[in-house]
Amino acid sequence: MEAAERALLEKTVRDALEGAPTGVDRVLAELGWLEMLASEPRDAVDVVFTALGATNATATVLDDVLAVALGLDPSPDRVVLLPPFGSWAAPETSGLATVRVGAVGELVVVSDGGRRRALVPAVDVAVTPVHGVDPEAGWCAVRVEGAGTDATALDPGVWDEAVAAGRRAVAHQISGACRTMLTLAREHAIERVQFGRPVVRFQAVRHRLAEALVAIEALDATLAAAWDEPGPMTAALAKASAGRAARTVTTHCQQVLAGVGFTTDHQFHRYLKRVLALEGLFGGADDVVTALGHTLIATRTAPTLVDL
Amino acid sequence: MEIAEFRTGLAAWLDEHADELAAPFAPPGTLDDQVEQMQRVKALLHAAGWMRWGWPERVGGLGGSPILRTELGAQLVGRDLIDPGIFSLVEVLAPTLVDFAPPQLAADVVPRLLSGEEMWCQGFSEPATGSDLGALTCRAVADGDPESAATWIVNGQKVWTSLAQYSERCVLLTRTGSTESRHRGITAFFVDMDTPGITVSPIEMINGVPEFAEVFFDDVVVPADRMLGELHGGWAVAMSILPYERSSCFWQRTAYLQRRLQLLVDVVPDDDRTAAVVGEAYLQLHQLRARSRATQHRLAGGATLGAETSIDKVLVATTEQTLYDAALRLLPGTVQFDDSAAGEAWRAEYLYSRAATIYGGTAEVQRNIIARRLLDLGEE
Numbered sequence: 193m194e195a196a197e198r199a200l201l202e203k204t205v206r207d208a209l210e211g212a213p214t215g216v217d218r219v220l221a222e223l224g225w226l227e228m229l230a231s232e233p234r235d236a237v238d239v240v241f242t243a244l245g246a247t248n249a250t251a252t253v254l255d256d257v258l259a260v261a262l263g264l265d266p267s268p269d270r271v272v273l274l275p276p277f278g279s280w281a282a283p284e285t286s287g288l289a290t291v292r293v294g295a296v297g298e299l300v301v302v303s304d305g306g307r308r309r310a311l312v313p314a315v316d317v318a319v320t321p322v323h324g325v326d327p328e329a330g331w332c333a334v335r336v337e338g339a340g341t342d343a344t345a346l347d348p349g350v351w352d353e354a355v356a357a358g359r360r361a362v363a364h365q366i367s368g369a370c371r372t373m374l375t376l377a378r379e380h381a382i383e384r385v386q387f388g389r390p391v392v393r394f395q396a397v398r399h400r401l402a403e404a405l406v407a408i409e410a411l412d413a414t415l416a417a418a419w420d421e422p423g424p425m426t427a428a429l430a431k432a433s434a435g436r437a438a439r440t441v442t443t444h445c446q447q448v449l450a451g452v453g454f455t456t457d458h459q460f461h462r463y464l465k466r467v468l469a470l471e472g473l474f475g476g477a478d479d480v481v482t483a484l485g486h487t488l489i490a491t492r493t494a495p496t497l498v499d500l
Numbered sequence: 501m502e503i504a505e506f507r508t509g510l511a512a513w514l515d516e517h518a519d520e521l522a523a524p525f526a527p528p529g530t531l532d533d534q535v536e537q538m539q540r541v542k543a544l545l546h547a548a549g550w551m552r553w554g555w556p557e558r559v560g561g562l563g564g565s566p567i568l569r570t571e572l573g574a575q576l577v578g579r580d581l582i583d584p585g586i587f588s589l590v591e592v593l594a595p596t597l598v599d600f601a602p603p604q605l606a607a608d609v610v611p612r613l614l615s616g617e618e619m620w621c622q623g624f625s626e627p628a629t630g631s632d633l634g635a636l637t638c639r640a641v642a643d644g645d646p647e648s649a650a651t652w653i654v655n656g657q658k659v660w661t662s663l664a665q666y667s668e669r670c671v672l673l674t675r676t677g678s679t680e681s682r683h684r685g686i687t688a689f690f691v692d693m694d695t696p697g698i699t700v701s702p703i704e705m706i707n708g709v710p711e712f713a714e715v716f717f718d719d720v721v722v723p724a725d726r727m728l729g730e731l732h733g734g735w736a737v738a739m740s741i742l743p744y745e746r747s748s749c750f751w752q753r754t755a756y757l758q759r760r761l762q763l764l765v766d767v768v769p770d771d772d773r774t775a776a777v778v779g780e781a782y783l784q785l786h787q788l789r790a791r792s793r794a795t796q797h798r799l800a801g802g803a804t805l806g807a808e809t810s811i812d813k814v815l816v817a818t819t820e821q822t823l824y825d826a827a828l829r830l831l832p833g834t835v836q837f838d839d840s841a842a843g844e845a846w847r848a849e850y851l852y853s854r855a856a857t858i859y860g861g862t863a864e865v866q867r868n869i870i871a872r873r874l875l876d877l878g879e880e
Contacts, residue, residue, distance in 0.1 A: 378875060393880050395864075398871035405870055409811045410787040417790035429786045436783070482772060485779030489770040494761045494782055498789050500503055500571050500751070500796055 193235045202239050209247040216244075216251040217268065217292075226266055229256060234419045241361045245368025245470075248462045250329055252290035257361045261354035262300060262309060262346070268292070272300040273312075273334055280355045280475040282306040284336075288473075291330030293319055301336055306351030310340030326465040356427030359474045360418050363427075363434035366470050367415065369463045370408045370441040376460050377401060377445035380452065391448075400444035407440040417498045426497050428480050435477025438467040501553055501564045507571055510550055514575060520544065521581050526841040528848050531709050535619070535666050538582045542590075542616030545572070551614050559598055559610035567800050570748040574755035584756040585711070585852075586663060588749040593620045593671055595744050600728040600737050601690060609669065609690075623658040623672035623691075623715060624738065631865045633673075633738065634683040638717060640674035642724075646731060652689065654697075654720040660859075664700045664713035667693050672717075673734050686734035690726045697721070707851035745860065746809035747799045750816050751792050757785055757823050760849070768830045781826045784819040791815055807873035810866040817856040817863060824853040 193201070205223060212219045220240060228236035237257060244251055254274075256266035264270060274288040275281055282302045293299060298311045316338030322331040378401060381392035391397050411433045418430040442464050446453045453460045471477065488494050514521065521541055525533045545551035554568035555561025569591065577584045594613055597606045612618040629636045638656025642649035654674055664670070670691045677685015693700070697720040702710035729737045761781055768774050795812055799805055827846055828835050834843050835850045857863035871877045 374875075378877070382877070392877050395868070395880060398875075398877055398880070399864070399867045401875055401877065402867040402870035405875060406811055406814050410791060410815060413791035413794055414787050416794060417786070426786075429783055432779075432783050433787055478776070481779035481783055482776045483779070484782055485775030485777070486770060486772075488765050488778055488782060489768060489775060492766055494758065494765045494778075494785075496758055496789065497786060498793050499507070500567055500574075500793060 193232055198235055198239070201235065202243070205239050205243045206246065209243050209249040212249070216249045217253065220251060220253060221268070225253060226256060229260065229266065233260075237357075237361050238364050238415070238419075241364035242368035245365035245370075245466070246372045248369065248372070248459070248466055250291075252292035252330075254358065254361055255290055255292055257357050258354055259300065261357040262302065262350065264300065269296050270300060271296050273302070273336065274358070275355075275474065277469075277472045278476055278479065280359075280480075282351050286333070286335045288322070289319070289332045289334045291332065293317075293332050293334060298340075299334070299336070301340055302346065302351055302354070307346055307348070308343055309346050310343040312336055312338055312340035316340070324469065326469040328462070329466060329469055331469065352424045355474055356418075356422070356424045359427040359431035360415065362470050362473050363411065363415055363418070363430045366434040366438050366467050367408060367411050369467050369470075370404070370411070370437050373441050373445040373460060373463045374401065374404045374408065376458075376463075377404070377448040377453075380449050384450075397448055400448055404441045404444045407437040411437040421497055423497075425484075425495070428475075428484060429497070431474060432477045432480040432484070435471045435480070438471050439477075442467060501562070501568060503565070503567055503571060506553060506564075506568050507575075510572060510575055513548065513550065514579060514581075517544065517548075521579075523581065527580060528841070528845040531711060534583050534586060535663065538586055539616035539619070541576065541581050542614065545576075546611075546615035555594070555610070555614065556598060558603065559594075559606050560614070565800050566744075566748065567796055570751045570796055573748060573752035577752050578755040578759050580759065584749075584752045588745070588752065589620065589622065589662065590614065591744045591748045591752075592622060592741050596671055596688075596728060596737055596741060597690065599740055600688065602725060605690065605725070612668075618668040619663055619666045620669045620671065621661050621664045621667040621693075621713075621715075623661055623664075623670045625660040626657060627659050631862055634686075634735070635679070636673055636675055636686065637679060638672070638674050640676050640687060640689065640722070642676075643721075646676070650724055652722045652724060652727075654689070654691070654717045654722055656717050658715040658717075659703075660712050661700075661715045662711055662713075664693070664715050665702050665710070669693060670715070671728065671737075673738060676734075677732055681732075683735040685732055686738070687731055688728040688734040688737040689722050690728055691720065691722050695720050695722070705852070706854070707848040709848060709852075742809065743799055743805040746805055746812050747792070747796050750788075750812055751796060753816055753820070754785065754789050754792055757820060758789075760823055760827070761785060764827060764830055774830055777826045777829055781819075781823050784815075784822050788812075788815045788819045807869050810861075810869040810874070813861060813866050814863065814870070817866075820853050820856040824850045 208219045255271045258272035259266040259270050271289055271292045273283045275283045276287050282305055284303045298313050299317055301312050302309050318335040320333045322333050381397055382390055384391045414430045414433040418426040449460055452458045523537045542551055552562045553564050554566045557563050576582045594610050597610050613620055626636050640652045640654045643651045670693055672689045672691045674687055676687040697718040699716040701714045703712040704710050791812055835847050
């Protein structure tokens with residue numbers, strides 16, 4: 193996508209999400225989300241998930257990303273069972289689902305360690321809304337109580353690619369949320385006066401904000417690499433980078449926002465809670481990093497994944 | 501010459517000449533060993549043409565994108581053929597001559613640096629001028645009218661001048677205006693190090709290597725035609741180095757750190773604690789490579805690099821220290837007590853890595869730049 197076209201898309205999606213506190217899925221559908229996902233998947237996922245993160249809007253488009261990765265046509269009637277919080281293994285009989293699960297007739301379930309894909313009718317699943325730290329996100333805990341129909345054998349690696357697709361999408365969402373948190377903290381630091389001057393003039397405050405920007409830029413570079421060289425490793429690294437950025441940015445921005453960032457009067461708390469939840473989807477950074485370390489040691493290889 | 505063709509061609513050539521290129525000493529070797537090795541490798545590469553790609557034809561190069569130079573350095577470092585710290589001086593100094601020297605001077609001297617015939621050093625920092633380069637005081641006075649004088653007289657002191665004791669030439673920043681003129685009163689010269697009045701006194705670093713030196717200038721006579729850039733235009737010369745330092749040199753540093761991580765991965769046990777430390781270093785290296793690659797491509801695409809490269813600088817420094825912290829944790833006692841050559845190398849490199857947040861603009865200066873220029877937070 194050309195830079196100008198891409199910038200227009202970013203603005204269009206962002207404006208639409210900011211004007212739509214509810215019904216975000218419908219708004220995205222009207223903007224041509226599924227068509228974009230088919231024709232320009234990189235720009236579609238980047239722009240839409242970044243905007244979701246930046247505006248703290250809630251949507252269920254992650255189901256579409258997973259459906260495509262699992263070889264299915266995405267549709268508003270299709271929901272994919274995600275691994276439980278903190279895991280990236282095939283969900284087998286339990287996991288998380290978007291709020292879309294309450295409105296569809298069947299659920300896509302991957303089991304047998306990623307080798308089997310089946311459709312489980314809604315009557316055979318137990319759905320429990322998860323309140324948790326971020327009730328507005330609408331996550332549901334799902335327990336599968338039937339074997340399902342239309343069982344299909346999946347090629348080895350398909351589930352890993354689906355996890356990679358999910359990780360890229362969630363990492364974009366975290367990136368968008370991190371940029372907004374940094375913007376909020378920056379604005380506060382400029383306006384807030386203590387000791388007779390704006391707190392932004394204190395070097396300790398400036399360095400926290402600088403640290404947050406470094407983390408976000410590192411994440412965005414890693415995301416670009418995850419699209420340039422798509423695969424499970426680069427996606428895992430992007431997701432781990434997102435987890436690290438989330439921790440750095442929330443810590444520094446909350447400290448700069450100080451008292452007001454500790455209240456629900458200020459919107460910072462929504463972003464903090466959203467990234468706390470997103471960080472665990474498809475594995476938290478600590479677990480992903482440790483797993484990568486095991487892979488490197490087991491193969492005695494630290495591969496370079498990007499070259500000039 | 502395209503980058504992919506260059507990469508495979510160079511790799512094949514390096515494989516073919518591996519015996520000839522290999523260092524004749526066990527790493528780390530002394531600084532004398534390392535300098536001799538670097539000049540020998542440069543000579544072989546220059547004769548075979550590899551060292552000339554990416555440099556303009558008017559200084560004896562074969563043309564092509566500067567990315568070719570970056571790839572060359574990365575492959576040499578990745579094979580442990582040269583030390584990236586001392587090799588980076590080529591990238592820091594030669595472009596200055598290409599861009600700012602009188603054309604004939606550049607054509608005469610740049611091939612000597614590239615071919616390993618000469619070493620050059622960079623006379624920027626002074627005892628009272630570390631991060632605050634604009635405050636430098638080493639003075640150059642025209643012998644007559646500044647606009648027409650045939651010679652300039654230099655008096656003062658430089659410090660942290662890497663490899664000054666090996667160098668034939670020095671790219672020197674001098675004060676030609678008042679001290680209050682700061683960056684507007686600085687002029688650059690290309691000075692022969694055998695000029696009477698220059699005294700070099702090496703400084704031993706924390707790892708025992710005398711890489712740096714103090715350089716004293718006592719009534720040193722410099723011909724006016726050795727001025728680089730305009731009179732009082734030295735700040736532009738100094739700043740022109742930034743894009744090369746922040747692109748090629750960082751990418752080569754990354755290749756070097758990648759090689760160190762591989763050395764760790766070769767030997768460490770496969771347990772959760774080790775895997776967490778290895779994985780973290782790998783994540784940081786990958787982030788750095790991803791960022792640095794984007795920077796290389798922006799530069800190659802004609803972009804002007806600026807304050808945003810402070811992000812690259814923070815990442816490279818943080819990653820380097822994380823990597824050597826990992827070595828300290830995962831190779832028990834190696835840095836502290838291992839007297840083998842391998843132990844010496846880890847120890848020297850670990851100690852050197854502590855400077856990564858100090859040289860080239862401290863970690864604090866980088867964060868100040870990010871705050872002021874990238875986040876637009878205004879003055880402190």
